[in-house]
Amino acid sequence: MAQRDVIQVLTHDHREVEEMFDELSEATDPDARRRIVNDITIELVRHSVAEEMYLYPAVRELVPGGDELADKEISEHAEVERILKELERADPAHDSFGTLVRRLIDDVSAHVREEEGEMFPRLADNAGSEELLALGKQVESAKRTAPTRPHPSAPDRPPLNKLLAPGTGLIDRVRDHLTGRGRD
Numbered sequence: 001m002a003q004r005d006v007i008q009v010l011t012h013d014h015r016e017v018e019e020m021f022d023e024l025s026e027a028t029d030p031d032a033r034r035r036i037v038n039d040i041t042i043e044l045v046r047h048s049v050a051e052e053m054y055l056y057p058a059v060r061e062l063v064p065g066g067d068e069l070a071d072k073e074i075s076e077h078a079e080v081e082r083i084l085k086e087l088e089r090a091d092p093a094h095d096s097f098g099t100l101v102r103r104l105i106d107d108v109s110a111h112v113r114e115e116e117g118e119m120f121p122r123l124a125d126n127a128g129s130e131e132l133l134a135l136g137k138q139v140e141s142a143k144r145t146a147p148t149r150p151h152p153s154a155p156d157r158p159p160l161n162k163l164l165a166p167g168t169g170l171i172d173r174v175r176d177h178l179t180g181r182g183r184d
């Protein structure tokens with residue numbers, strides 16, 4: 001497949017997450033809801049790490065006012081991360097799980113609208129096509145290396161429960177894992 005630029009890669013991710021949200025909204029069985037939330041968590045963490053490692057630094061460098069944009073998106077990722085951690089502890093058969101799911105969908109949807117409505121167009125205006133393609137490649141490789149499922153077979157990749165351990169920053173932890181920092 002031809003290399004996709006960073007905006008194509010991340011926009012495609014957003015559509016995938018929205019499909020998973022639809023699946024979650026339709027699921028009624030608690031075990032199914034737990035499984036879908038775990039899948040969404042992994043996808044959102046991989047996506048957020050890739051954005052924080054490559055997209056936001058490029059936005060800071062290339063887009064006028066980019067620091068402000070990047071800071072806002074990073075603080076939104078932190079809020080999403082807090083909801084994901086609460087969901088990990090919540091009982092999928094309980095009402096509070098549904099409340100958290102709605103907060104997650106609202107927050108992520110707003111974040112997606114901001115990125116696609118403002119950040120991506122401004123990046124496209126200020127970066128060359130070569131730069132966008134190179135960033136696309138970096139984002140794809142970061143996503144490939146990030147943990148992909150709760151109990152991965154590769155022993156050097158931490159399981160989801162370790163990534164979600166209390167007191168650790170989920171996104172920070174995955175980023176450290178990718179860059180080889182903080183390795184156990």
Ligand SMILES: [Fe+2]
Pocket residue numbers: 010014047051112115
């Ligand atoms: Fe995004």
